[in-house]
Amino acid sequence: MKLYEHEGKVLFxxxxxxxxxxxxxxxxxxxxxxxxSFExxxxxxxxxTGGRGKAGGIKLCHGLGETKQAVTAQLGATIHGEVVETVLIEELVQHSGEYYIGIAYDTTLRVPVLMASREGGIDIESAGNVARVxxxxxIGYSPFLARETLFMAGFDRETALAASSIFGKLWQLFxxxxxxxxxxxxxxxxxDGELLADDAKVILDDTALWRxxxxxxxxxxxxxxxxxxxxxxxxAIDREDTRGVAGSVYFDLDGDIAILGIGGGGLLSGMDVLLAHGLHPANYTEYSGNPPAEKVKALTKIVLSKPGLRGLWHFGGTANLTDVYETMVNGFYTGLLEVxxxxxxPIVIRRGGPRDKEAFAWLKEHAAKDGFNxxxxxxxxxxxxxxxxxxELVQ
Structure with a gap:
């Protein structure tokens, strides 16, 4: 979950x-x-989105009249495809130095990384002088690591000592x-010698928001x-039950073919297949990681609650760690019965994984009895x- 600047500063x-x-x-x-209280x-x-400064999303003003004019111009404007609905008005503070510090989770190293540069501001993403530790x-975080990062970035001793204190507070927030x-x-x-956070970029882990x-x-x-x-x-399904994944990624789309995908990669490929055959998905969602049956049942009922559907495609690759019988019979089919x-x-199912043969045998028998296509x-x-x-079945 990306936070807006003013939201990030609440946490700051x-x-x-x-x-x-x-x-x-x-x-x-x-x-x-x-x-x-400031002019x-x-x-x-x-x-x-980034790059708002170059897109005219930041205006420096003097007096209430100029400020009002800038707020009026920005509200409702579009910046990189995003409509501006909120504007932050801040005191313009004179400064003598402009730096960059941050902490990011590195998905390759699988650890947090401290980052710093003596040259903050626009285009920091492309700067080659960002120190990373x-x-x-x-062992965990320590003020020594913060100072090491700042000295690597070329900070003088006095600024590094002050900025290391900010790093410690960022770590607590992280x-x-x-x-x-x-x-x-x-x-x-x-x-006046104070270090001030003039911007805030914060991304929260969606899977941990329930905490x-x-x-x-x-x-x-x-x-x-x-x-x-x-x-x-x-x-809400994943927010209330963290076993496996079911529904944390869900978007309604404009089509009329319901989608229950297993695994994100295969799901994206499946969307291309639908479009190639002239069909349009009604939604985008998936489940994976062997979620309990009740989570799959809940997601099935949500997906099929959309009016005007002409078909359902329940598909995925071979899920080696997901019990196909449990998720399909006690999850999907139980939900289908309650729709x-x-x-x-027509409903097309393409599945593979542990106990898939038992699941298919049971489903074929009961689908025929219950009158499902x-x-x-x-x-x-x-x-x-x-x-x-x-x-072919839909058309």
Missing amino acids: KACGISVPRGVAVKNASELDGLLL STAVKAQVL AVDLS KRYDCTLVEINPLHSTN HKDVTFPPRKVFGREENERERAAK TPKPTY IHFFDRNTPITESGKKLA
Whole structure:
């Protein structure tokens, strides 16, 4: 979950990191009764994409009149495809230095990495002078590691000692909120000698959000819109039960072919197959990691609750660690029985994995008795062929 700058700064302040004085507004009229205690302001469009500065998303203003004009211009504007709905107005603080520090989880090393540069600001991502030091989790974080990173980046002794204190607070935030990334860019050294976080980039681990009841930021928008009831319900499945994965990734789409995928890679390939045959998916979702039957049942009912469906494709590669019988018989089929009205459209299943033969035998017998139009394909049939069969049945 990516946080907007003003949301990230809420967490910064909770961990003792100094930020400029400011206020977030959603309407220019909110400024009418607002008494700003500072004349010079930075008006910042709140978007989740990078590069907003070059796109005109940050305006430096003097006085309330210029600030209002900038807020009005930014609200409703589009920056890199994202509509601006909130603007952050902050005191423009004079500074003598501009740096970068951050902590990221490295998926290759599988450890957090401390990062620092003496040159903060725009295009830090492409800078070649960012020092990086991995945290040995058997030892843990220490102020020494922070100072080592800062000295590697070329910080002078006085600034490094001050910035290492900020690093310590970032580390506490990183651990406390299960972050995958925390960045301050730029970290300003003010004319008064204070280090101030002028921006905040924070990404929370979605799979750990259930542990943070105090994180109450609104859900992120999907394709530029608010999450609908099905999307919220699907994501709640994993939030309430962390065994396996079922529904944490769910998006409603404009098509009429329901999708229950197993594994993300095969699912993406399947989407291409559907489109190649002139069909359009009604949703995007998957389950994996041997989730309990009740989670698959819940996801099945959510997927099939969408009106106007013309077919269901339940498919995936060979899932060596997922009990096909448990997830298909006690999960999928139990959910299918509870869908109203009863589905009469064709259902194509392509599965492989532990106990798949027992699952298929049971499903074929009961589908015939219960009057479902289900077609079965095992691991010997390519996913593409099962998708082609669904297209023939639907058309």
